[in-house]
Amino acid sequence: MQEDQSSTIVAINSGSSSLKFSLYSNTEPLQIILSGKISGIGKKDCLFTTTAGQKKVEFSHPVEVESAEKAAELIIQWLQQQGRQYKITGIGHRVVHGGFKFYEPELVDNSFLNELKKLQSLAPLHLPGSISIMAIFLQAFPAITQVACFDTAFHFRMPFEARYYAVPRNLWKEGIIRYGFHGISCEYIMHKLQQQDPAVNQKKIIIAHLGSGCSMTAVKRGRSIDTTMGFSPAGGLVMNTRAGDIDPGVIIYLMDKKNLKAEQLNILLNKEAGLKAIAETDHSMEQLLEEEKNNPQAEEAITMFCYQAKKQMSALAAAAGGLDIIVFTGGIGENAPRIRQLICSKLEFMGIQLDDKLNEQQAEVISAPESKVQVTVIPANEEMMIAKHVKEYLLQYH
Secondary structure (H helix, E strand, O other), X not given: OOOOOOEEEEEEEEOOOEEEEEEEEOOOOOEEEEEEEEEOOOOOOOEEEEEEXXXXXXXXXXXXXXXXXXXXXXXXXXXXXXXXXXXXXXXXXXXXOOOOOOOOOEEOOHHHXXXXXXXXXXXXXXXXXXXXXXXHHHHHOOOOEXXXXXXXXXXXXXXXXXXXXXXXXXXXXXXXXOOOOOHHHHHHHHHHHHHHOOOHHHOEXXXXXXXXXXXXXXXEOOEEEEEOOOXXXXXXXXXXXXXXXXXXXXXXXXXXXXXXXHHHHHHHHHHOOHHHHHHOOOOOHHHHHHHOOOOHHHHHHHHHHHHHHHHHHHHHHHHHOOOOEEEEEHHHHHHOHHHHHHHHOOOHHHOOOEOHHHHHOOOOEOEOOOOOOEEEEOOOOHHHHHHHHHHHHHHHHO
């Protein structure tokens, strides 16, 4: 393979059971070189795969990785082996939570990691792992600029009525407010829409990020004005293993009558709820759709998922004072025509009409020509947005 020492940016995106990375040439515009991931962390069928820019799988082989930290070490080894080919000039990390303090991309150093540790109680499921991964990368590449990008940043300027809960104000000061998540995904979608239509900031948009975690965000004048996730990524829509919005009285009941402690409630609402609870199986949405006709519980899971999504979409349209564009993104949003169709059905009163044929064909625009609302499908690309932030940071500070 020809040696190419062009400047390269690495984007790191850690999820609950996977660690993804992408390499971009530091050009204008950024160009994807390859992407890779370690999926199924902690499971027997854990795989390390890399895919070339044109979606050609370069290699895929099983690995034994019991934690995200071990996955990070394996990716670092791989990157170091490629060192002769790629001159890494910047590394970007997705961080789920920035709290009150962090809403711009931040330089990753020991001081920053210590500050982030103070926020761990806001996102105990996500932040400890992110901090560990960044520390491992910092140790492996001490001379390379590393930048943290926050999933909460896109929602940082939501209006007062969307940002706060109706609880005593002293709790707001402790950080009990609505943060919103999937912000890097929303940023990427807005970036793509602006490329297609420079006047898109005049439009009222709902971004439906539907994956194993799900949220919807209303965007007006180019900014988030409300979103379905709140204090944590557990709120809002029904998700793969998360309950979504739930009456606080249920939690009080479970504590009082079932003697459940915080950790047990955490497992129940984040790991054992959602589609998994309704269908009584941990099958993916793709599998549930295959089982729908012969399995009443699979059908009920799909029905509830789409009902809640439809309801939240309508609420966000009301918050925005109208609706011009719906964007479906994320694994389910991009790949499940049936889910898109069920969510959009009977919303003609909002000016939404799908073209069933375009929807089934996975076209980019799937709304009917007469639809007042444009419905589009845009694949998620958080890594591209992370790399873009790193590039901008390098230009600004170097």
